[in-house]
Amino acid sequence: MLAEERRQQILEWIRKEGKVIAKDLSEKFEMSIDSIRRDLTIMEDQGLLKKTYGGAILNTPSPKVRTLPMPDSNRYGESAAHQDAISKKAASFINHHDTVFIGGAGIQYGMLKHLPTDFPFTVITNSIKIAEDIRKLENITSYLIGGRLRFESSGIIDTLAIEMISKFTIDTCFLTGGGITENGISTATPEGAAFTRAVSKVSRQRICLAPHEKMGHQMFVVSIPIETIDIMITDIEASETTIQHIQRRKVKVTFANKQDTKEV
The missing domain is CATH 3.40.50.1360 (Rossmann fold)
Structure with missing residues (x-):
């Protein structure tokens, strides 16, 4: 599988689930966790996601600097x-x-x-x-x-x-x-x-x-x-x-x- 194809599948997964776990991706693609994390780093640099210590989440917009207190x-x-x-x-x-x-x-x-x-x-x-x-x-x-x-x-x-x-x-x-x-x-x-x-x-x-x-x-x-x-x-x-x-x-x-x- 080409790297771009794999990253597209990762992106589709994260859009569906809201997050991905590096260990799960490693098992799915039969790759090392270090290789998966390199993929996630590239995708983060492209603004597609945000890396976490467990994997990655969707790259969501920043909240407003001032918001009303919740009731x-x-x-x-x-x-x-x-x-x-x-x-x-x-x-x-x-x-x-x-x-x-x-x-x-x-x-x-x-x-x-x-x-x-x-x-x-x-x-x-x-x-x-x-x-x-x-x-x-x-x-x-x-x-x-x-x-x-x-x-x-x-x-x-x-x-x-x-x-x-x-x-x-x-x-x-x-x-x-x-x-x-x-x-x-x-x-x-x-x-x-x-x-x-x-x-x-x-x-x-x-x-x-x-x-x-x-x-x-x-x-x-x-x-x-x-x-x-x-x-x-x-x-x-x-x-x-x-x-x-x-x-x-x-x-x-x-x-x-x-x-x-x-x-x-």
Whole structure:
């Protein structure tokens, strides 16, 4: 089979399934994985797809730099398997007597069902929704950051919230954003970015929850530079190029396996 014919079949497969796995392509075409990945690199250079650590996905247009917040009914609905896997792995970093920050994004809310129940720790949050859920858990001491209530979101991010969070010292903060690149975590509003910077500043360890759909996208304003992140948790569908750029900034990147969440 000619290389162009093989690549056309790969493209047809990815258009049908939304993604391809390098191992599956290797078996289908009876080729080494390295040869398949060379094909995928050529196709990525042609703008036909985006390489991931597991294979490739369709090359989708970048989202707008500013988008309206999702309503809480969508934000806190059922998460995708890869998002749930990232949430679960993030929760596994919480240790005995830790003080941690958990924000109000959907993937942060997804951590709640995976939080440890067999030892005490403290959670600080700026999300009314998260505060309402964790206050019922006996092993968790919880604090809600105060400030102006917003109609569009249960998260509190104004100047009062920034002043209040600056008075704490936090062992680990779990951060995310609408976009994550080698430049940093970015978001749609200057207020949200300023609050994330304030949380990062008072935290000893910073863990970024980075599902593949956020990777490689730059939103309106950068909240913190990527080199301030200690650990990034993503999934195997994340852009290989973006991850390599981030790793060059000395950020430890770890992958969450969605197979680990089947029992939940």
